[in-house]
Amino acid sequence: MHAFNLQAKPLSLADRLADLAVDALIDEADLSPKPALVDRRGNGAHTDLHLGLMHASALALWPAFKEMAEAALELGEVGVPLREAIGRIGREGEQAMLVTTNGVNTHRGAIWALGLLVTAAALQPKSIALCAARLALLDDRYAPKPLSHGAQVAQRYGARGAREEAQLGFPSVLQRGLPQLHKSRASGHGEQNARLDALLAIMTELADTCVLYRAGEPGLQAMQSGAQAVLDAGGSASLSGRRRLHELDQQLIELNASPGGAADLLAATLLLDRIERDGLSQGAF
Numbered sequence: 665m666h667a668f669n670l671q672a673k674p675l676s677l678a679d680r681l682a683d684l685a686v687d688a689l690i691d692e693a694d695l696s697p698k699p700a701l702v703d704r705r706g707n708g709a710h711t712d713l714h715l716g717l718m719h720a721s722a723l724a725l726w727p728a729f730k731e732m733a734e735a736a737l738e739l740g741e742v743g744v745p746l747r748e749a750i751g752r753i754g755r756e757g758e759q760a761m762l763v764t765t766n767g768v769n770t771h772r773g774a775i776w777a778l779g780l781l782v783t784a785a786a787l788q789p790k791s792i793a794l795c796a797a798r799l800a801l802l803d804d805r806y807a808p809k810p811l812s813h814g815a816q817v818a819q820r821y822g823a824r825g826a827r828e829e830a831q832l833g834f835p836s837v838l839q840r841g842l843p844q845l846h847k848s849r850a851s852g853h854g855e856q857n858a859r860l861d862a863l864l865a866i867m868t869e870l871a872d873t874c875v876l877y878r879a880g881e882p883g884l885q886a887m888q889s890g891a892q893a894v895l896d897a898g899g900s901a902s903l904s905g906r907r908r909l910h911e912l913d914q915q916l917i918e919l920n921a922s923p924g925g926a927a928d929l930l931a932a933t934l935l936l937d938r939i940e941r942d943g944l945s946q947g948a949f
């Protein structure tokens with residue numbers, strides 16, 4: 665009898681989707697240099713976050729992602745029962761995150777975006793973003809309605825936040841992140857630069873409620889125009905683009921303007937990319 669069972673069970677679809685979601689979160693956290701965000705270099709504009717915490721939090725979310733995919737396979741269709749099931753699992757995931765991080769919000773927005781996408785990928789691999797949007801449009805009777813930072817900013821500036829991004833079918837991912845990722849890869853810019861360019865492309869237009877809450881409209885304007893300036897200068901693979909990226913990092917740190925929403929949507933972009941490359945999607949998203 666061996667100590668290890670060498671005939672491991674094949675992974676289920678739910679296992680594989682949970683693996684891909686956690687991988688996407690870890691890839692996002694590790695990607696460097698990201699402007700004002702936690703990365704391999706440091707904590708960006710954050711005093712309560714660091715890379716080890718982001719990794720631990722990502723791993724703690726694996727069971728929630730797996731359960732969401734299982735709920736999709738079991739219930740079999742978009743509807744209030746599935747919406748309420750993933751709402752409950754998402755809240756449990758958030759509790760697991762908070763226990764792991766000692767109360768720090770590392771991945772709240774990411775649980776929402778990647779949770780919907782994992783659920784949709786298990787249910788309708790041919791139209792993942794559309795299916796995620798249909799789920800996001802349904803009301804969950806049991807969801808608490810706190811005056812979150814996002815809700816406060818929505819009231820104050822009329823900004824579209826995480827909920828609306830999902831309800832619209834993740835336009836920042838489909839129209840910004842993924843096309844830029846493909847374009848920069850095709851130009852031979854290298855994988856890390858392609859991912860940085862995808863993040864910057866998302867930042868050019870997003871109403872990131874993390875930035876609005878922390879730094880108001882001037883912060884959001886600095887994020888959007890600074891990201892565009894890096895891309896216009898040739899992107900993160902070029903020397904002048906790198907210089908602009910460094911300036912943007914400094915500027916956003918000074919403004920305390922960490923683009924956490926854009927980081928979540930980069931993770932969503934990397935998840936859809938992985939789903940496609942692993943052959944788990946069946947066509948367009």
Ligand SMILES: CC(C)(COP(=O)(O)OP(=O)(O)OC[C@H]1O[C@@H](n2cnc3c(N)ncnc32)[C@H](O)[C@@H]1O)[C@@H](O)C(=O)NCCC(=O)NCCS
Nearest residue numbers: 751754773776779812813814825826829871872873924925
């Ligand atoms: C919809 C959520 C994200 C709450 O959004 P809200 O804007 O009210 O809250 P909050 O400011 O706490 O979090 C928003 C987070 O989303 C990210 N974000 C910010 N701006 C954006 C944006 N424009 N687009 C996408 N994500 C963004 C950031 O990470 C931010 O921290 C979600 O946490 C929620 O309501 N959950 C309820 C429980 C539930 O149903 N879970 C289901 C899991 S599938």
Ligand SMILES: Nc1ncnc2c1ncn2[C@@H]1O[C@H](COP(=O)(O)OP(=O)(O)OP(=O)(O)O)[C@@H](O)[C@H]1O
Nearest residue numbers: 693701702769770771772773774813874924927928
């Ligand atoms: N690499 C990253 N660095 C920082 N934030 C990230 C990163 N990746 C994702 N995020 C997202 O950013 C959000 C954290 O941002 P932030 O700390 O501004 O939120 P908050 O809890 O609303 O605000 P505050 O810390 O001001 O109380 C998380 O929900 C998380 O999903």
